[in-house]
Amino acid sequence: MSKESFKVKVGLAEMLKGGVIMDVTNLEQAKIAEDAGAVSVMALERIPSDIRKDGGVARMSNPHMIKEIQDNVSIPVMAKCRIGHFAEAQILEALEVDFIDESEVLTTADEHAHVDKHPFKVPFVCGARDLGEALRRINEGAALIRTKGEAGSGNIVEAVRHMKMITSQIIELKDADLSKKAEEFRVPLDLVEEVAKNQKLTVPNFAAGGIATPADASLMMQLGAETVFVGSGIFKSQDPSERAHAIVKAVTHFKSAKDVLTASYDLKDAMKGILMSDIPEDEKFSNRGD
C-alpha cells in the first residue's frame, strides 16, 4: 500500500480529533450517541464490561447489527476484529466500516502476530500500553493509536499509566541511542527517528479504557489525548444521553474547569468501577497482544 493511501487513512483520524467515540450495541444507542455529538460510534454486540462478566469467546460483531447502524447514522461507524484475525478484518472491510479496531477487548485469535494492516483500504486503530507497542502497531499499518487502558473497568488508572508511559518514552528519545531503541522496540530506525524529531507519534494518539465521567475525559485530554473513546461508561450509567452530552462538552472545553463542572453538574451515578487488584492478571484485557 502506497504512502498516499496511508495519508488518506490518517486523514479520517485527523477529522475525529477533539471528539468522543462511543461504544454502542444497537441502533437506539447509536442514535442517542449521534444526537449527543459523538464523532463516531463503535458498533459491538456486547460492551466490554458485559464481555468481562459473561466470559466465553468474544468475536467480531454480527454484520447485520453493524449494517443497521451504518444505514441509520451519518457519522463514521467503527467495528472491532480480534487481534490477528485478518479474515474478520476482511469482512469488516467488505462491509465498508469506516475504521477497524483490532482490539484486545475481543478474544485473541493469533498469539504471535497482529493483522498486517497495510494491504487494507480501511484504516485501523490499535491499543498500546507503551511506545514500543504503539510503534509496532504503526509499523504494521495502524493509522491511529489509542491507550489500552482497562476496558470495561470504569477505572481510569490504566489509561493514565499508558498515556504517561508513551509521553515520557517519547521525551526520553531526545537523548537516547535511537538504533538501540529501534532494536528494543522491534521497529525500523527511521520510524523511531521521526518520532524523536517531532516529539509526537506519526499518527494521532487517542485515549481509551476506563473513561466514565466528564472529569476522566478532561484528565485524558490534559495528559495529551487528542480524542477519547468511551466504552461502557455511557450506556452502563443511569443517564446515557445526558452523560454522552456532558462528556462531549468536557472534551471540547477540557481546559476550562468551569465548563467541565457545568457538564458534570446534573449527572446521576456513573457506572460502578472495578479495582485493578480485583481483576486477576490473566483476565486483564490490556495484557492481550504485545
Place this chain on the structure above:
Amino acid sequence: MIGVLALQGNFDSHIKILKKINLKHKLVKTSDDLSSVDGLIIPGGESTTITNLLRKNQSLINGINKLSKNKPILGSCAGLILMSKESNDSRVHNFAFLDVITCRNAYGRQVHSFEAKINVKNGLMSSDIDVLFIRAPKIDKINNDVEVLATFQEEVVAVRQGIHIGISCHPELLNETLIHEICFKGKT
C-alpha cells in the same frame, strides 16, 4: 490573527498551515475568543458534532455571524457544509455564508476516500494542488454571486462568495497553503 474554530475536528492541521504562511492564530471555543481576530477557519470534522456544540453556545453563533459581515471565513469539508445555505441533512446548522447547497458524505464511506489533484483558478492564475477527500461532501447547486474557485474532474470543489471561501476537501492535510493564502493573505 486568524481564529480557528476548535469545537471539534482537524483544527491543528489548519494551524500548521497558518504558521507556514506566517499568520498568527488563535483557537476559538467561545465568543470571547473572536475578539481581535481578522478571519476565521471552520475546520473539517463531524458537522453533527460541531452543530451540537455550537447550539449550546448561541453567543458564539451570533459572534461568527457578526464576524462574517467584514472578515473572511474559510470552511473545509464539515466547515463548508456549515457555511452553506442548505444541506441535505436538516440536523446540521447552516450559517448561509455561501449560497450553495451541499450534500454530506457524497462520495460514500471511508473506503471511498481518496487523494487527488484539484485545479484552482484565482483571477488569471491557474494551478493544481494536492488534496485529500475524506468522506467528503459535494457542492450540488451554486446560486448567484458564487464564484467557482476550484474543480476536480469538472465538479466544483471550492467556491468563493465575496470574502468567504468553502472547500469540500483538505489541502491542509497535504501541506498545501494556496487556499489559505487566497483567503487570508494581505487581509490581516
